Every structure is written in C-alpha cells, then in structure tokens.
Amino acid sequence: MVAPAWICLLAPLAGALAITLLGRRISRRLAGLLSTGSVAVAFAAALLSFLAALGRDPDDREATSTAWTWLSAGDLEIGLSILVDPLSLVMMLVVTGVGALIVAYSIGYMHDDPEERRFFAYMALFVFSMLTLVLAGNFLILLVGWGLVGLASYLLIGFHHERTSAVAAAKKAFIMNAVGDAAFVLAFFLLIVETGTLDYAGVFGRADELSGTVATLVALGLLGGAVAKSAQIPLHTWLPDAMEGPTPVSALIHAATMVTAGVYLVARMHPLFEAAPSVQDLTAILGAVTLLFAGLVALVQTDIKRVIAYSTMSQIGYMFVAVGIGAYGNGMFHLMTHAFFKALLFLAAGIVIHALLGEQDMRQMGGLRRLLPRTWVFMLVGALALAGMPPLSGFFSKDAIIASSLAAGGGLGYFLFAAGLAGALLTGIYTFRLIFIVFGGEPSPSVRERLHTEHGEGPVSMTATVAVLGVLAVVGGAVQIAGIWHPFADFLDPIVALEREHLALVEPSVTEDWVTSALAVGLGLAGIGIAWRLYGAGRREVAAPRAVRHALEHKLYFDELYNGLFYWPASGIARAFRSLVEGPLIGGSVTGVSSGARGLGRGVGHAQTGYLRTYALAIAAGVAVLALVFVSVR
Amino acid sequence: MANFVVWVVWLAAGLACLGSGVAVVSFTNPFFSALALIANLGSLAVLYLLLAAEFVAAAQVLVYAGAVMVMFLFVIAYLGGQADAPWAGGPTWQRWAAVIAAGALLLEIVMVIGFKAGGRLSDEADITEAFGSPAQLGRLFLTDHLLAFEITSFVLLIAAIGGVILGAHSRRADQVKEVEALQRAQEAARV
Amino acid sequence: MRGPDVTWYLAVAGVLFATGSLGVLLRRSPLIVLLSLEIMLNGANLALIAFARQQGDAEGQIFALAVMAVAASEVVVGLGLIVALARRNVALDVDKLTTLRG
Numbered sequence: 007m008v009a010p011a012w013i014c015l016l017a018p019l020a021g022a023l024a025i026t027l028l029g030r031r032i033s034r035r036l037a038g039l040l041s042t043g044s045v046a047v048a049f050a051a052a053l054l055s056f057l058a059a060l061g062r063d064p065d066d067r068e069a070t071s072t073a074w075t076w077l078s079a080g081d082l083e084i085g086l087s088i089l090v091d092p093l094s095l096v097m098m099l100v101v102t103g104v105g106a107l108i109v110a111y112s113i114g115y116m117h118d119d120p121e122e123r124r125f126f127a128y129m130a131l132f133v134f135s136m137l138t139l140v141l142a143g144n145f146l147i148l149l150v151g152w153g154l155v156g157l158a159s160y161l162l163i164g165f166h167h168e169r170t171s172a173v174a175a176a177k178k179a180f181i182m183n184a185v186g187d188a189a190f191v192l193a194f195f196l197l198i199v200e201t202g203t204l205d206y207a208g209v210f211g212r213a214d215e216l217s218g219t220v221a222t223l224v225a226l227g228l229l230g231g232a233v234a235k236s237a238q239i240p241l242h243t244w245l246p247d248a249m250e251g252p253t254p255v256s257a258l259i260h261a262a263t264m265v266t267a268g269v270y271l272v273a274r275m276h277p278l279f280e281a282a283p284s285v286q287d288l289t290a291i292l293g294a295v296t297l298l299f300a301g302l303v304a305l306v307q308t309d310i311k312r313v314i315a316y317s318t319m320s321q322i323g324y325m326f327v328a329v330g331i332g333a334y335g336n337g338m339f340h341l342m343t344h345a346f347f348k349a350l351l352f353l354a355a356g357i358v359i360h361a362l363l364g365e366q367d368m369r370q371m372g373g374l375r376r377l378l379p380r381t382w383v384f385m386l387v388g389a390l391a392l393a394g395m396p397p398l399s400g401f402f403s404k405d406a407i408i409a410s411s412l413a414a415g416g417g418l419g420y421f422l423f424a425a426g427l428a429g430a431l432l433t434g435i436y437t438f439r440l441i442f443i444v445f446g447g448e449p450s451p452s453v454r455e456r457l458h459t460e461h462g463e464g465p466v467s468m469t470a471t472v473a474v475l476g477v478l479a480v481v482g483g484a485v486q487i488a489g490i491w492h493p494f495a496d497f498l499d500p501i502v503a504l505e506r507e508h509l510a511l512v513e514p515s516v517t518e519d520w521v522t523s524a525l526a527v528g529l530g531l532a533g534i535g536i537a538w539r540l541y542g543a544g545r546r547e548v549a550a551p552r553a554v555r556h557a558l559e560h561k562l563y564f565d566e567l568y569n570g571l572f573y574w575p576a577s578g579i580a581r582a583f584r585s586l587v588e589g590p591l592i593g594g595s596v597t598g599v600s601s602g603a604r605g606l607g608r609g610v611g612h613a614q615t616g617y618l619r620t621y622a623l624a625i626a627a628g629v630a631v632l633a634l635v636f637v638s639v640r
Numbered sequence: 641m642a643n644f645v646v647w648v649v650w651l652a653a654g655l656a657c658l659g660s661g662v663a664v665v666s667f668t669n670p671f672f673s674a675l676a677l678i679a680n681l682g683s684l685a686v687l688y689l690l691l692a693a694e695f696v697a698a699a700q701v702l703v704y705a706g707a708v709m710v711m712f713l714f715v716i717a718y719l720g721g722q723a724d725a726p727w728a729g730g731p732t733w734q735r736w737a738a739v740i741a742a743g744a745l746l747l748e749i750v751m752v753i754g755f756k757a758g759g760r761l762s763d764e765a766d767i768t769e770a771f772g773s774p775a776q777l778g779r780l781f782l783t784d785h786l787l788a789f790e791i792t793s794f795v796l797l798i799a800a801i802g803g804v805i806l807g808a809h810s811r812r813a814d815q816v817k818e819v820e821a822l823q824r825a826q827e828a829a830r831v
Numbered sequence: 832m833r834g835p836d837v838t839w840y841l842a843v844a845g846v847l848f849a850t851g852s853l854g855v856l857l858r859r860s861p862l863i864v865l866l867s868l869e870i871m872l873n874g875a876n877l878a879l880i881a882f883a884r885q886q887g888d889a890e891g892q893i894f895a896l897a898v899m900a901v902a903a904s905e906v907v908v909g910l911g912l913i914v915a916l917a918r919r920n921v922a923l924d925v926d927k928l929t930t931l932r933g
Contacts, residue, residue, distance in 0.1 A: 616929025646834030738856035765887025799904030806911030
C-alpha cells in the first residue's frame with residue numbers, strides 16, 4: 007500500500023523534471039505525452055495502493071512511511087513522511103485520475119502554443135504538489151505541498167505572461183493565498199508550542215487536551231488557509247480572475263483539485279475542528295454565505311469561464327457546509343463528483359472556446375447546438391449533474407449534504423438547509439442560462455465568422471477525454487446512494503481512529519433524505535424553468551433593477567473594498583518609502599560614499615605636488631617628529 | 641702610547657669623514673662630489689678598523705669605494721655637462737624647513753646619546769680576536785641570518801635586472817622611427 | 832677599548848646623517864641627491880658598527896653588510912633612472928620632474 011503511494015507521489019515530479027531538463031531536445035508533442043504519462047503512472051500507482059488497501063481489514067488501512075528525518079531541532083523532530091489512509095487514497099485517485107484526463111486534453115488544446123513544453127512541465131509539477139499536500143504525514147510536509155500548489159497555480163495562471171491581465175491575476179491569486187498561508191503557519195506555531203510535535207498522529211491524539219482558546223485559534227488559522235485556497239468568502243476574489251489561465255488549468259486547478267484542498271484540510275484536521283466547535287460552525291456559515299453569493303453573482307456573468315468559476319465557488323461552499331457540520335463523508339463525496347462534472351463543464355467549454363478561436367464572451371455565442379452537437383451533449387450532461395438532477399452524480403452528493411444539514415438540526419442546521427435549497431435553485435438558473443445562451447437560439451454573426459469545425463469539433467484528445475469525464479459524471483454517483491448503500495462513507499470511516507463508531511457526526515435519516523431530495527430536485531427544475539423562460543427564446547439579458555444588477559456585476563464590491571483597504575494604503579506607503587528612504591537614504595548613502603571618497607581623494611591630492619624635495623622634506627620632518635615621540639615616551 | 645696613536649688616527653679619520661661629507665653636499669660639480677664621497681668612504685673604513693670590524697672595512701673599500709663609486713663616476717662622465725645644476729632653488733620656506741629638519745634630527749641624536757643612554761654607553765664588552773672576523777660573520781650569515789642573506793641576494797638580482805631594463809635601448813621606438821623616416825623619404829621620392 | 836669611547840663615534844655618525852639629509856633636501860641635481868643619500872647610509876652604518884663593538888655582538892656588522900648590499904642595489908636603479916632621463920633629453924632638475932603630480 008505504501009510503496010505504490012511513493013511511486014504515485016514521485017512519478018509526476020519525475021515527469022516535470024524530465025521535461026524541464028530535456029527542454030528543447032524533445033518535441034512539444036513528446037512533452038505532452040511525458041506529462042500525461044507521468045500522471046497516468048501516478049494514477050495506476052494510486053489504483054494499486056487503493057486495491058491493496060481494500061484487501062486489508064477496515065481498521066488496518068492506515069500506514070505512515072517516513073523517508074528520513076528532515077528537521078531535528080531540540081525536541082522537535084519532523085520527518086519526510088507520507089500518510090496513506092482512505093482519505094488520502096480518495097484524494098489521490100481523484101487528483102491523478104481527473105488530472106491525467108485533463109493533461110491528455112491539453113495535448114490537443116495547447117497544440118498551437120509555442121511554449122507548450124513549459125505548460126506540461128508546470129502541470130506535472132502541480133500534480134506532484136497536490137499529491138504532496140494530500141499524502142503529507144505531518145503538518146510541515148502539508149505546508150510544503152500547500153505552498154508548492156500555490157506556486158504551480160501562480161505559474162499556470164500567469165502562463166500567458168505577455169498579457170498583463172494574466173500576470174496581475176497570478177499575483178492576486180498568490181498574494182491572497184499568502185494571506186491564508188500566514189494564518190496557516192501561525193496555527194502551526196501554536197501547535198508546536200502546545201503539543202510539541204507536528205505529526206498528525208501526535209497532534210490529533212492531543213487535540214482533546216488543548217484549551218478552548220488554543221484550539222479555537224489553531225482551528226481559525228487552519229480555516230484561514232483553507233478559505234484562501236478554496237476561494238471562500240472573504241478570500242475569494244482571486245478565483246474569477248484566475249480564469250486568465252488556459253482552460254485546462256482552470257479545469258484542473260480551479261475546479262477539480264486545488265480549490266478542494268481546503269475541504270480536504272478540514273476533513274483531515276477534523277479532530278482539531280471538533281475541539282473548536284465555534285470554528286466548525288463558522289466554516290459551515292462561510293460555506294453557506296459563499297454558496298449564495300457565488301450563485302447570485304453567477305447570474306450576471308458574461309464570460310463563459312467566469313460562470314463556471316463562480317459555480318465552483320458555490321459548490322465548494324456546499325462542501326464547506328458539509329465538513330462544517332461534520333458530514334465528512336458527504337463532503338468528500340461531493341468533492342469527487344464535483345471534480346467529474348466541473349472538469350467536464352470546463353473542458354467542454356474549452357472545446358467551445360477552441361472552436362470559436364478564443365472567444366469567451368457568451369453574448370457573442372449562440373446556436374451552437376447544431377454546430378457542435380457532441381459538445382452540446384457533454385455540456386448538457388455536466389449542467390444536469392451540476393444542477394443535481396437524478397440519476398446523475400451531482401444529485402446524490404449534493405442532496406446528501408443538504409440532508410445532512412437538515413439532520414444537524416438547530417438554528418444553524420436550518421439556516422444551512424435553507425441556504426442549500428436556495429443554492430440549488432440558483433444553480434439551476436445560472437447553469438441553464440449558460441446552456442441556453444450558448445447553445446440555444448440562432449448562431450450569432452460572430453459565431454458564423456469564427457467557427458471552424460473542419461476537423462470535427464475538436465482534436466481526439468479533447469473529445470475523448472471529455473467523453474470519459476461525461477461518463478464519470480453520469481455514473482460517479484453510484485458509489486453512494488443515501489440511505490441504501492454507502493461504501494464510500496464506510497471506506498472513509500476509519501480515518502484517525504477515534505472512539506466514535508462512525509466518522510460522520512451527522513447521519514440523515516431516510517425520511518430526511520427523501521424530503522430533501524424532492525425539494526432540491528424540485529427547486530432545480532424550477533431554476534431550469536426560470537432560465538428557459540428568460541433565456542430560452544434566444545433573449546440575451548434580462549431587465550433587472552439597475553442597483554441590483556450593478557452590485558452583482560461588481561461582485562458585491564469586494565474587489566473595490568479590498569482595493570481601498572489594502573492596495574491603496576500599501577502602494578501609498580511604498581511610494582512614500584521610495585521617495586523618502588530609498589532615494590536619499592539608501593541610494594544616497596551609496597553614492598555618498600563614492601562622492602565622499604572622491605572628494606577626500608581630491609583634497610588629499612593637493613599634497614601631491616610632484617616635487618621630490620617636498621616629499622623628502624615631509625619624510626625628514628616626519629622622522630624627526632616620530633623620533634621625538636619615541637624618545638619622550640620611552 | 642698605543643692609546644695616543646689611536647686617538648690621533650681617530651681624530652684624523654673623523655675630521656676627514658666630516659669634511660668630505662660636507663664637501664659632497666656643497667660642491668657644484670658632481671665630479672668633485674663623487675671624489676669627496678670616495679674620501680668619505682675611505683675614512684669610514686679607517687674608523688671601522690678602529691672598531692674591530694676588519695671584514696666590514698675591507699668590504700667597504702672593495703664594494704662601496706671600488707664598485708659603487710666607480711659606477712657613479714662612469715655615469716657622471718657620461719652625463720657630463722648635463723649634471724651641472726645650481727644649489728638650492730625652489731621655495732624659500734623649503735630651504736629653511738630643510739635646515740630645521742636636519743637640525744632637529746641632529747639634536748635628537750645628541751639628546752639620545754647624551755641624556756637617554758645615561759652611563760650605559762661606557763660599558764664596553766670584551767671581545768676576542770675572532771670578533772668581526774670573516775669566520776664569525778660567515779657563520780652568522782649562514783645560520784642565524786640566513787634569510788636576510790638570501791633576501792639580500794634576491795634584492796641584488798632585482799636591482800641588476802632593473803638596471804638592465806632601465807638602460808636598455810628601446811629598440812622598438814628606434815625601429816618605428818627608422819621606418820617612418822624611410823616612408824617619408826619614399827613619399828618624397830615619388831612626388 | 833683604546834681611543835675614544837662609543838659616544839664619539841656615534842656623534843660622528845649623527846653629524847654625517849644630518850649632513851646627508853641636508854644634501855638630499857637642498858640640492859637640485861639628482862646625482863648629488865643620490866650621493867647625499869649615500870652619506871646618510873654610511874652614517875647609519877657607522878652607528879651600527881659602533882654599537883656592535885660596544886655590545887660585543889657581531890650582528891651589527893651583519894646588518895651593516897646587508898645595508899651596504901642594499902645601498903648598492905639602490906644606486907644601480909637610481910643611476911639607471913638618471914641615465915634613462917638624460918637619454919630622453921629631460922632636464923636633470925629635481926624640481927622639474929613632476930610627472931607624478933596628483
């Protein structure tokens with residue numbers, strides 16, 4: 007179980023290194039194949055590991071493996087260790103499986119880009135980083151993976167570095183993640199002080215002994231990191247901008263894997279979160295608020311990728327709600343199905359964009375149903391899964407979460423329940439708004455101009471991978487049907503053995519499941535209907551009160567707020583420093599030294615008269631004085 | 641009796657020494673200055689003999705008076721009229737400052753000898769016959785002061801090389817001049 | 832020791848040194864300056880030899896021999912310089928040789 011896990015971790019790294027070192031000596035196609043191959047190898051290894059785990063007793067499915075002791079400072083010993091248990095296995099399979107499909111897709115998508123090799127190296131690097139994060143056996147390795155993932159995200163968002171907007175978006179993503187990382191690391195320091203170790207086993211074992219304040223602070227710090235990485239309110243503004251990256255990047259990083267790292271984190275650290283129930287509640291609340299916010303803002307987006315990005319934000323909100331109330335199994339389940347249908351949506355959108363030579367504005371699209379029939383089917387499948395229509399995967403996972411929030415009870419539970427249902431309605435509206443605008447009606451003049459489908463809708467690499475994802479989106483829900491059979495939740499149960507019998511804190515009853523599903527599906531259908539009414543006949547936009555429309559289009563002014571709070575003061579201070587300190591003091595001191603030396607030299611140079619006799623006189627006089635001094639001092 | 645002879649010899653040599661020293665500094669003609677220096681060196685050799693430094697006295701005469709001064713005389717003969725330059729010149733303050741400096745040095749030496757040293761200078765060591773002999777000096781050179789010996793020979797080598805370099809005809813410059821002259825002649829012939 | 836005491840020799844040495852330094856500082860011809868330099872060196876040599884006799888230690892004589900060798904080397908280089916100057920028709924006047932002016 008452990009050896010394949012190491013192979014899984016290191017294969018993408020080997021791929022990235024190979025592409026980097028071979029550079030121009032390999033063809034662009036080969037770089038793509040190398041990258042895909044390495045991720046595929048990782049998937050195979052993850053599969054092996056998974057099968058090995060299945061062959062074991064349910065209680066025996068956890069294994070740690072330490073390569074060597076990395077850091078040893080006083081009593082603190084930290085090793086380069088990985089933890090292979092059901093939770094990490096699930097993540098490994100999702101990351102490498104969906105990752106391999108997406109990297110394969112990119113072979114076709116990035117075909118025309120001259121810097122393809124760099125792209126594939128970065129993608130392999132990203133997969134490696136994400137696996138590091140997921141497989142980490144202690145907090146420090148987790149931090150390493152956390153940071154590397156942020157780096158890979160920065161590199162890939164800013165891939166088209168000639169575009170200032172891309173570079174700015176990359177910086178924004180990195181900086182916001184850095185804010186989260188700071189909170190993260192503070193939590194680590196606190197843990198080191200309070201528990202003396204950074205190993206998962208050690209910390210979780212002592213989670214109950216932490217005082218309330220400490221536990222809350224630690225959990226808050228961890229939540230900060232999770233919120234930044236998963237683009238939840240308040241650290242969410244980077245995700246829409248991150249759509250500057252190529253579409254496969256958006257699919258892999260900002261839909262399927264990296265942004266779900268926050269969810270994984272809360273699930274992994276659940277003993278710490280359970281020791282600080284207020285923070286867990288906060289997690290759920292943030293998830294619900296983000297869910298609603300993102301759903302509302304998605305209603306007015308005009309860029310096809312941005313709609314899907316806000317949808318991601320919203321769905322991760324659902325996952326946060328799940329882990330916030332303790333339904334870890336359901337949260338992870340939704341993570342998996344979401345990876346399938348969100349990647350499907352992004353990649354299908356990528357086919358549309360590719361066919362339209364880079365057009366991303368939905369208002370320029372229309373009538374693609376007959377022109378790109380296969381893509382239309384793929385996107386429809388993805389949209390239905392997203393909206394939670396049975397029997398597609400999204401239905402099972404999303405409704406499980408909403409049902410769990412009903413089961414959690416209490417004021418918070420009901421609020422979350424209502425929010426989840428409202429979210430289902432909004433999801434239906436904005437998803438099908440996209441479908442109807444892009445695929446319905448008549449082809450717009452822009453489409454007629456740009457569409458080129460001489461070689462079919464897209465290269466085989468693109469259509470085949472999307473098809474696979476389509477299938478997964480359909481059948482992916484089969485691993486867990488609420489109330490009837492739940493092998494998925496059972497598999498995840500024994501994470502970090504605790505005295506409880508089941509991992510999930512809440513288990514919805516069958517009635518609750520059915521009621522919830524009925525309501526959710528109903529609202530979803532209602533949403534689809536509303537979208538049909540408003541956009542089905544080819545109408546583009548809807549009249550709405552100007553203020554509301556304005557607020558939503560500006561994403562509730564979060565960007566402006568952060569701009570005013572952080573950017574302007576910081577840049578003002580930086581400018582002040584430059585004119586007051588950098589110029590006169592630092593630059594000035596350096597040039598001051600040089601001009602001082604020169605001036606001194608000029609002054610002393612006056613003594614160089616060139617007359618031999620003056621020099622000799624100086625020597626003689628000097629000797630006389632010195633002799634006098636020596637003689638008198640003795 | 642012997643003491644008296646020694647005193648007389650000392651006085652003669654000492655006065656010759658001082659006199660020739662002043663002469664070196666004051667003659668206008670460098671040739672006469674050089675001759676005065678030879679006299680100075682000779683009288684110093686006599687004083688060295690009185691101080692039981694036979695080998696050094698011999699070396700002084702052979703090396704200094706014999707080799708170095710001959711070199712000086714060669715150069716003075718070669719330069720001839722060019723070497724005549726009048727006394728002093730330069731800023732007046734320099735002249736006075738020079739005198740004061742030299743005087744200060746002298747004064748200090750006198751003070752050190754007279755006052756600081758106290759009566760200790762009168763204590764003289766007893767010496768053997770071998771004192772100052774080539775054997776003793778040779779042994780000292782090759783054992784205690786071997787480094788100084790080797791370095792001194794190195795310095796002499798460097799001086800010799802320096803002399804050769806400084807004195808060498810700059811053949812390249814001469815050749816260039818010859819070529820230029822030839823070219824000018826050819827041009828003139830063509831025209 | 833028969834004859835004058837070390838103090839007298841030292842007096843002679845001192846006067847020689849002072850005379851030599853006067854010559855170095857006041858004469859304009861480089862040749863004479865070199866000669867005066869020799870006077871100074873000889874004065875120092877005399878002092879060394881005198882002290883060697885007084886202490887009964889022959890190391891002073893060793894020192895004096897080394898000084899002589901070095902003085903010889905210095906004369907070689909100095910004369911070489913003067914000859915080179917003369918060959919290039921530069922005036923042999925110490926006050927005119929100011930190329931090293933800073």
